[in-house]
Amino acid sequence: MTTKCEDCPLRPLSQFLRFSAEELAFMERFKTGEMQVQPGTHLLTQGTRSPQLFTTLSGLGLRHKTLVDGSRQVISFVMPGDFLGLQAGVMGEMGHSVEAVTDMTLCVFNRADIWSLFKTLPERGYALAHLAAIEEQFLGDALATVGQRPAYDKIAWAMARYFHRAKAVGIAKGNTCPLPFRQQHLADALGLSLVHTNKVLGRLRKEGVLVWTDDVLTIRDMDRLEQIAALDDGPPPRPLI
Amino acid sequence: MTTKCEDCPLRPLSQFLRFSAEELAFMERFKTGEMQVQPGTHLLTQGTRSPQLFTTLSGLGLRHKTLVDGSRQVISFVMPGDFLGLQAGVMGEMGHSVEAVTDMTLCVFNRADIWSLFKTLPERGYALAHLAAIEEQFLGDALATVGQRPAYDKIAWAMARYFHRAKAVGIAKGNTCPLPFRQQHLADALGLSLVHTNKVLGRLRKEGVLVWTDDVLTIRDMDRLEQIAALDDGPPPRPLI
DNA sequence: CGCGAACTTGATGTAACTCAAGGCGAGTGG
DNA sequence: CCACTCGCCTTGAGTTACATCAAGTTCGCG
Numbered sequence: 001m002t003t004k005c006e007d008c009p010l011r012p013l014s015q016f017l018r019f020s021a022e023e024l025a026f027m028e029r030f031k032t033g034e035m036q037v038q039p040g041t042h043l044l045t046q047g048t049r050s051p052q053l054f055t056t057l058s059g060l061g062l063r064h065k066t067l068v069d070g071s072r073q074v075i076s077f078v079m080p081g082d083f084l085g086l087q088a089g090v091m092g093e094m095g096h097s098v099e100a101v102t103d104m105t106l107c108v109f110n111r112a113d114i115w116s117l118f119k120t121l122p123e124r125g126y127a128l129a130h131l132a133a134i135e136e137q138f139l140g141d142a143l144a145t146v147g148q149r150p151a152y153d154k155i156a157w158a159m160a161r162y163f164h165r166a167k168a169v170g171i172a173k174g175n176t177c178p179l180p181f182r183q184q185h186l187a188d189a190l191g192l193s194l195v196h197t198n199k200v201l202g203r204l205r206k207e208g209v210l211v212w213t214d215d216v217l218t219i220r221d222m223d224r225l226e227q228i229a230a231l232d233d234g235p236p237p238r239p240l241i
Numbered sequence: 242m243t244t245k246c247e248d249c250p251l252r253p254l255s256q257f258l259r260f261s262a263e264e265l266a267f268m269e270r271f272k273t274g275e276m277q278v279q280p281g282t283h284l285l286t287q288g289t290r291s292p293q294l295f296t297t298l299s300g301l302g303l304r305h306k307t308l309v310d311g312s313r314q315v316i317s318f319v320m321p322g323d324f325l326g327l328q329a330g331v332m333g334e335m336g337h338s339v340e341a342v343t344d345m346t347l348c349v350f351n352r353a354d355i356w357s358l359f360k361t362l363p364e365r366g367y368a369l370a371h372l373a374a375i376e377e378q379f380l381g382d383a384l385a386t387v388g389q390r391p392a393y394d395k396i397a398w399a400m401a402r403y404f405h406r407a408k409a410v411g412i413a414k415g416n417t418c419p420l421p422f423r424q425q426h427l428a429d430a431l432g433l434s435l436v437h438t439n440k441v442l443g444r445l446r447k448e449g450v451l452v453w454t455d456d457v458l459t460i461r462d463m464d465r466l467e468q469i470a471a472l473d474d475g476p477p478p479r480p481l482i
Numbered sequence: 483c484g485c486g487a488a489c490t491t492g493a494t495g496t497a498a499c500t501c502a503a504g505g506c507g508a509g510t511g512g
Numbered sequence: 513c514c515a516c517t518c519g520c521c522t523t524g525a526g527t528t529a530c531a532t533c534a535a536g537t538t539c540g541c542g
Binding site for chain 1: 287288306307308309310312313314316327328330331332336337356359360363364366367369370371373374375376377378380381382383384385387388389390429430431432471472473474
């Protein structure tokens with residue numbers, strides 16, 4: 001039983017741009033099916049061409065990369081609404097892998113159809129570029145955090161980001177949201193060791209900032225968290241000549 | 242005196258995809274002018290909307306981000322052929338700044354025209370998405386390097402990447418290329434201190450891997466460099482059922 | 483000649499790493 | 513139902529790859 005785009009539970013969320021009737025009809029045709037996967041499933045693999053692209057309907061996952069020495073870099077956490085496989089779509093090859101962490105439901109598209117998307121409905125092509133730009137911005141922030149900040153700030157930043165995204169896609173309830181990852185995943189995302197990550201999480205817990213237990217994240221002091229997590233300033237003061 | 246797209250010195254490079262006559266004509270119209278800037282010029286500023294987008298014709302620059310605590314993250318080095326301002330173009334706001342490091346010549350486009358690009362010539366919209374995907378892949382690699390690898394490997398990786406790109410855009414000569422940045426820039430790109438960066442560069446010099454003096458990078462032992470710089474494996478072995 | 487920008491080098495400090503061990507809950511099998 | 517394993521989290525002790533501090537050198541420039 002597949003979901004019609006018209007009935008997509010994500011579309012009404014304020015986080016997403018509105019669809020025109022025409023776009024809706026187009027996406028309905030573009031979508032070739034729906035897919036259910038279990039935790040641990042590899043959806044896309046780094047260095048390979050995938051014939052399929054996905055949009056996450058529900059569930060959570062991970063984008064990650066394995067290096068020659070065997071270490072892993074988690075690129076980002078995958079949430080409902082995320083488009084998976086842009087690189088495969090336009091370049092042919094993926095630079096990272098994508099893996100399901102919970103049960104996931106995904107819309108499936110054909111890689112080969114992506115060109116027709118640009119051609120027949122430029123609005124959708126533009127939307128794809130928009131998504132790519134958002135991803136680029138996120139990766140810039142992640143790079144800055146991993147490169148420049150101490151462990152305490154890194155973890156606060158990651159948790160704050162995650163929580164806000166969770167809220168935006170409607171999986172948060174009050175000041176809590178599901179966080180079905182392992183501490184090792186977070187460590188791999190931020191370039192920290194598991195042990196150190198654990199200690200810093202303990203500190204944030206003791207300080208009453210946040211608690212992460214049983215796959216649930218609870219924000220105890222949002223103001224404080226935001227303050228620690230803050231990455232860059234707004235626009236600089238305007239010059240006067 | 243502006244360069245016609247037809248005469249663009251970059252276009253023939255093997256690194257770039259071919260243009261159709263139609264695309265060429267379109268880009269000629271899309272381009273609103275040419276711009277010359279001096280070292281130190283801020284082309285785009287994080288957190289602002291820019292009415293102009295650019296493609297680098299010649300010269301070198303930096304994408305970077307300034308954090309609340311004043312530290313800087315260099316996102317990437319800007320080379321001829323790089324498109325600047327995608328984020329401003331499709332999202333409105335830049336997540337990082339772009340600054341000229343040498344004299345630069347740039348093609349100038351109007352932000353407002355970007356939508357017409359998708360609409361009237363989808364091939365060009367697709368090209369833009371392609372660029373964005375390449376950037377995303379690069380940022381993933383950078384994140385993995387900064388997050389997981391020791392200083393020695395980071396620097397080797399950065400230098401190898403830089404040299405290959407330089408070669409691809411035709412600014413390398415033999416085993417040398419211009420590298421008009423400061424050690425501080427490299428340090429800020431890799432999340433290292435200036436002092437440590439300096440020491441590791443010294444080590445690579447002593448070991449006969451590479452030399453960076455007077456704004457010129459010389460690769461002394463490419464095989465060794467590649468070996469240190471290697472980031473990830475190719476595609477994994479294929480499973481058999 | 484004095485000054486600032488960039489590079490270099492040595493000494494000292496520390497944030498985060500590794501190693502090692504133990505606890506706890508869930509599953510499994512005798 | 514208990515013994516065992518396994519995955520995950522937690523904590524302490526010792527180590528190290530970096531950072532920071534502090535000079536000193538070189539070079540171009542006003």
